């Protein structure tokens with residue numbers, strides 16, 4: 380079931396978006412999300428949509444893949460749309476029991492759906508076009524100024540990249556242990572909640588044991604190669620901005636300016 | 647008792663862009679009191695195949711019959727069936743979870759609905775067969791050595807008294823001593839319980855000494871299914887599949903090439919040694935005359 384989640388998954392392709400410096404993509408995603416919240420009208424979402432679609436086309440990620448990443452979030456979108464639909468005050472169009480559906484509610488619900496879809500698609504384009512390693516590199520370098528305030532930026536980035544790296548391994552391990560216990564007659568499917576919770580013990584104990592074992596092995600392997608945190612650590616592939624990164628920054632800033640102008644003039 | 651796999655085809659991630667055909671038309675029948683070696687190169691489909699034999703994976707095509715009955719037919723009780731066809735996964739020590747060795751081994755029999763006493767007596771019997779001494783029954787399984795953990799895990803499946811016991815690469819990651827101990831225990835279990843055993847391995851040396859039938863699997867197909875001696879005579883085909891005949895077979899072939907009357911069908915070190923001694927005797931005898 381975990382295999383269906385493409386959110387947070389990398390899609391290998393050779394595109395200009397893939398080649399952008401991860402810091403540009405991180406900043407771009409952040410700015411894009413901000414502009415979605417600046418947007419107050421459908422009209423303002425036209426440039427946002429154009430921006431998003433252009434990035435998707437440039438990234439060479441098949442649209443079907445992008446859509447698959449949105450699927451797991453659909454229940455969330457529906458819930459928030461329903462709340463907006465029934466809880467927005469205004470001219471009641473239909474009303475029964477304690478529920479009032481207003482024209483403002485319908486407008487808000489559709490607006491919410493569009494906003495959330497844009498938000499999630501935008502965020503998933505970041506992870507679809509950036510490997511976890513590059514992403515954490517980008518976060519580390521982009522946030523390095525925080526070390527002034529004694530924030531262990533390198534360590535946090537390292538922990539993030541290790542955690543990301545281990546997700547598929549743990550998923551596979553869960554599947555293996557589950558099958559091994561089923562071969563011993565374990566039953567994970569039937570019974571009431573308490574019985575099912577108890578049935579998880581033979582799955583969770585070995586999973587934790589193995590996670591700790593792996594963590595211990597990894598720590599040992601890192602120490603054997605003299606890893607000692609960020610101090611004095613150099614990189615094999617340091618992040619360096621290229622011309623395309625500056626061009627991308629200009630486009631992103633131009634887009635931000637456009638959205639601010641639209642908002643200020645209240646279109 | 648008969649377990650039959652008919653024309654099994656299995657695809658991982660079927661229906662997606664990454665579909666991978668791991669099994670491509672497998673026919674295999676396991677009967678009473680057999681000792682089978684299932685051999686194949688890494689990735690040939692051994693682990694995938696054995697998961698079909700106890701209903702953990704459902705074939706894309708084909709069927710699995712237990713005493714003539716399709717294991718996916720209506721009303722077939724698969725959980726109980728897994729007690730009849732016991733499967734020990736690779737690195738089974740990673741599935742231990744209980745607070746004591748004895749409790750862990752009881753997990754299987756209890757899942758079959760046996761009483762606590764009955765489960766315990768079966769567990770003790772299984773632990774004795776795998777060579778775990780009584781003083782370890784109340785220790786935590788996590789405190790045992792690697793080889794002991796593995797034997798406890800094997801006992802965990804054995805305690806269900808399966809009619810067919812399948813072990814996936816039980817010697818993986820063990821030193822030669824641990825390897826011989828495990829293989830020796832498995833051979834003894836086969837003899838004492840009379841149940842059929844399927845020993846999965848990528849090495850002929852693991853199984854040559856013990857098994858009576860060898861099934862060679864290559865790229866999801868069964869390449870050979872015959873007596874060990876006959877399978878080993880196909881050295882070239884085996885090598886093209888990334889496998890090799892046992893070292894002894896190579897030694898005997900070389901000796902024969904060098905003009906000795908060595909027995910190329912020798913399977914164990916003892917048989918080989920006897921054959922070498924006897925041809926040396928003749929040689930020494932001949933030159934003395």
Ligand SMILES: Nc1ncnc2c1ncn2[C@@H]1O[C@H](COP(=O)(O)OP(=O)(O)O)[C@@H](O)[C@H]1O
Pocket residue numbers: 658659666667668686687688689690691692693694695
């Ligand atoms: N969970 C899985 N998902 C996708 N492909 C798999 C999975 N498990 C095994 N495979 C593939 O199926 C083939 C057979 O694997 P397996 O049965 O594990 O081989 P063996 O046990 O002989 O080494 C291999 O090519 C392997 O890459």
Ligand SMILES: [Mg+2]
Pocket residue numbers: 692693694736814
């Ligand atoms: Mg395997």
